[in-house]
Amino acid sequence: MKVGDVVQSTLRFRGRDGALGIVLSIKEVPANSHRKSGVLARVFYPKTQKTGWVNSVDMRVISASR
Numbered sequence: 001m002k003v004g005d006v007v008q009s010t011l012r013f014r015g016r017d018g019a020l021g022i023v024l025s026i027k028e029v030p031a032n033s034h035r036k037s038g039v040l041a042r043v044f045y046p047k048t049q050k051t052g053w054v055n056s057v058d059m060r061v062i063s064a065s066r
Helices: none
Strands: 006-009 020-029 038-045 050-055 059-063
Antiparallel strands (some): 006 020, 038 050
16 A cells, blocks of 8 residues: 555445545554554545545555556
């Protein structure tokens, strides 16, 4: 996953596929007492016009940017 990729959430809600979004930025998160280390991605969702930070493990790449 990298900036510009179109991604889809792997989580399903009421039998529907996850939301589609565009990756705006990526940051590495160190481990602490509350969570494991990992990669977070800031994703823009065109349908709702909102952005949010998501765990990269919960997303899959639909279309890679060039």
